[in-house]
Amino acid sequence: MxxxxxxxxxxxxxxxxxxxxxxxxxxxxxxxxxxxRRPGPCPALTRREREVLRWAAIGKTSWEISLILGISERTVNFHVQGACRKLGVPGRRAACARAVALGLVAV
Structure with missing residues (x-):
């Protein structure tokens, strides 16, 4: 500088x-x-974590995602939390943003 x-x-x-x-x-x-977030190893999300984040990234709530995927709302939140942990972010919005930025989720 x-x-x-x-x-x-x-x-x-x-x-x-x-x-x-x-x-x-x-x-x-x-x-x-x-x-x-300087590129490092890209975290490996499960198919279900990517699917849940894709729906969350377009604005669906956990309840709506549970209806779409035919799973419980608690299971949706479980997958979101797992993705947050793997992506190293504090919450749902950040997980969606990071997954999109890394090309793990397409919206």
């Missing part, structure tokens, strides 16, 4: 800027890594 200015800095001004600049760049890198 490059920072530039149109005027000459006194050495005392430069010293005061180095620490915050390094901190800013480090925080930015962590944030970019978190957003982009």
């Amino acid at each position: 490059t920072f530039s200015t149109g005027h000459t800095l006194d050495l005392r001004e430069f010293d005061a800027l180095v620490g915050p600049s390094v901190h800013f760049v480090s925080a930015l890198q962590v944030s970019v890594d978190r957003v982009l």
